[in-house]
């Protein structure tokens with residue numbers, strides 16, 4: 666049966682892209698937050714959009730450095746996702762509070778969150794009106810990594826271990842976990 670859905674809840678229908686962790690660094694300070702509103706925009710060079718609310722510390726650091734890292738956490742990291750998404754790096758050191766390990770890559774300002782299964786280092790393409798009116802940032806990727814237990818040859822594997830699956834935030838702390846991989850036949 667098709668039932669009416671409150672228009673203001675309709676975004677939840679499309680909200681199942683994997684939750685990302687967004688890390689940024691400026692003047693020696695690293696921070697990380699959760700972001701569900703991350704959307705691919707272009708193939709080559711890869712571009713994505715991410716919504717970073719005006720009051721987030723991560724946004725302040727990313728705007729200062731012009732860079733961020735978007736990364737894909739796993740279902741095993743649910744408490745980290747919820748933790749970094751519920752407090753601000755302005756008030757707490759999230760790295761120690763949530764025991765998050767980070768790694769550095771040459772030429773990348775922001776740290777990479779260990780335990781994630783995909784990472785995209787990206788530069789912000791300045792679009793001041795999009796940022797000020799919509800909190801929307803267009804990012805162009807310049808380096809990417811993936812855990813080979815999850816991606817190989819740039820494809821999602823059929824045999825991703827259950828604990829390494831990505832999660833999709835619906836709302837209010839409810840998530841959908843990636844399930845079976847299916848392949849459509851294309852003639």
Ligand SMILES: Cc1cc2nc3c(=O)[nH]c(=O)nc-3n(C[C@H](O)[C@H](O)[C@H](O)COP(=O)(O)O)c2cc1C
Nearest residue numbers: 698699700701702717718721722723750752753754
């Ligand atoms: C599952 C989840 C998804 C979130 N998605 C977004 C998002 O897409 N954009 C955003 O600005 N904040 C989002 N948040 C909220 C931020 O992560 C939160 O405001 C965080 O405390 C900001 O931290 P910061 O001030 O240290 O940068 C999300 C939080 C959670 C738990």
